[in-house]
Amino acid sequence: MSTQTYFRITLMRSAIGLPYKSTGVLKALGLRKRMATVFHPVTPAVAGQIMKVKELVAVREVERPLTKQEVHMERVPDPGFYIERRLGEEG
Amino acid sequence: MRPHSVLRAALDIRWTPSSQIPPTFLLPWRAQLHQSAHSHQFQTELPAQPSSQPPPSIPIPSPIPSTRPAAAPASPSSMPLPRSSGKPLVLSKSLQQLLPHLSAQKPHYISAHIHRFPYLLTQGDTLRLPFHMHGVSPGDVLRLNRASLLGSRDYTLKAGTNSTENYDGKRTGEPNYLDDRLFECRVRVVGVDSGPMVEEIKTKRRQRKEKHVRSKHRYTVLRVMEVKVKGLEELERGAEQLILQ
Numbered sequence: 001m002s003t004q005t006y007f008r009i010t011l012m013r014s015a016i017g018l019p020y021k022s023t024g025v026l027k028a029l030g031l032r033k034r035m036a037t038v039f040h041p042v043t044p045a046v047a048g049q050i051m052k053v054k055e056l057v058a059v060r061e062v063e064r065p066l067t068k069q070e071v072h073m074e075r076v077p078d079p080g081f082y083i084e085r086r087l088g089e090e091g
Numbered sequence: 092m093r094p095h096s097v098l099r100a101a102l103d104i105r106w107t108p109s110s111q112i113p114p115t116f117l118l119p120w121r122a123q124l125h126q127s128a129h130s131h132q133f134q135t136e137l138p139a140q141p142s143s144q145p146p147p148s149i150p151i152p153s154p155i156p157s158t159r160p161a162a163a164p165a166s167p168s169s170m171p172l173p174r175s176s177g178k179p180l181v182l183s184k185s186l187q188q189l190l191p192h193l194s195a196q197k198p199h200y201i202s203a204h205i206h207r208f209p210y211l212l213t214q215g216d217t218l219r220l221p222f223h224m225h226g227v228s229p230g231d232v233l234r235l236n237r238a239s240l241l242g243s244r245d246y247t248l249k250a251g252t253n254s255t256e257n258y259d260g261k262r263t264g265e266p267n268y269l270d271d272r273l274f275e276c277r278v279r280v281v282g283v284d285s286g287p288m289v290e291e292i293k294t295k296r297r298q299r300k301e302k303h304v305r306s307k308h309r310y311t312v313l314r315v316m317e318v319k320v321k322g323l324e325e326l327e328r329g330a331e332q333l334i335l336q
Contacts, residue, residue, distance in 0.1 A: 077207035078265060080237035084277065087230030 007046055008060045010037045015056060025052045039065030180272050180326065181334045186248075187323065190273075193246040194322040201276050201318050202240035207265065209239060212276070216315040219284055224311040231280045233313070236271040241320055248273070248320075272329070274320050278313040285309045 011031040015022040029049055030038045040046040042061065050059055066074075182190070193199075200213040210218055212235075227233065241248040250267040286308045293302040327333055 078204070078237055078268075080203065080205040080207070081233045081235050081278075083227060083231055084234040085232040087228060 005042050006039045006062050006065050008062045010058045012058050013056045025049050037071050179334050194320040196243040199243050199318045199320050201238050203235040204237040212315045214315055214318050218313045220311045223309040227280050229280050229282045233278050235276040237268045276318050277316045279316050281312045281314045283309050284312050
């Protein structure tokens with residue numbers, strides 16, 4: 001393998017009402033609640049886990065895993081403004 | 092040029108005098124807002140336009156994807172975010188053709204996004220934000236640099252739609268914005284408005300105690316000083332990297 005890539009897995013639907021095996025797979029993947037995002041290396045074991053819960057998660061292949069803070073910052077919106085001139089400053 | 096007269100010329104639709112108001116789906120967006128008030132004037136005052144006029148909508152073929160710096164400051168900084176500073180400004184052929192028409196026709200409106208929420212603004216508007224903007228004081232001049240829509244009476248410049256494939260990106264992603272070098276929008280902080288004192292009585296079951304919760308919210312009030320769409324000459328003067336294709 002030349003470069004290690006990662007699965008970016010986001011839980012879109014909860015496993016409430018599904019067989020307990022699905023809950024167990026999600027727990028093994030580290031997905032506790034909806035819209036949670038985890039990163040796992042691309043291996044056959046992880047691919048098999050994703051296949052078990054493929055109806056519940058959104059998966060993307062990425063180059064590097066993001067930290068929890070970086071995942072959060074993706075959701076923070078752009079302010080959309082900046083202060084051009086303070087009161088009293090020359091224009 | 093009137094939008095629906097152009098459409099009428101383009102589509103060869105003949106309005107009967109009894110139905111003076113054209114159907115709303117044929118009108119551009121700006122005209123939909125005011126069609127009940129002005130549609131009769133349109134019919135009587137204005138001469139017919141030749142059908143060779145450009146269409147009222149100018150799509151941007153390749154919207155600039157939203158790129159966020161890794162350590163984006165949470166507080167409003169005094170410097171603009173370097174979203175599009177590194178990339179050259181690409182103007183397509185249709186944009187080169189139609190941007191002079193848009194920039195020449197005043198007044199302009201803009202759909203500016205503050206914290207991702209859109210606000211439809213034009214010059215002279217007073218905007219009461221639904222929140223208290225921290226870090227600014229009355230008299231400050233803010234520059235709005237995220238917009239999804241620029242327009243005048245007959246022309247509209249839209250950012251393209253988001254064409255993301257990943258499912259979670261649709262929910263969390265930023266909308267597409269126009270390049271912030273195409274326009275200038277300045278607002279001045281006028282002051283801080285405050286809402287009424289709201290008192291809510293909270294009770295629990297099987298108890299006589301009432302808790303009174305009082306809240307009073309403050310809102311920042313802005314006034315739009317300037318909404319300007321830059322013309323081609325100004326873009327050529329200002330931008331160091333400009334690609335005309």
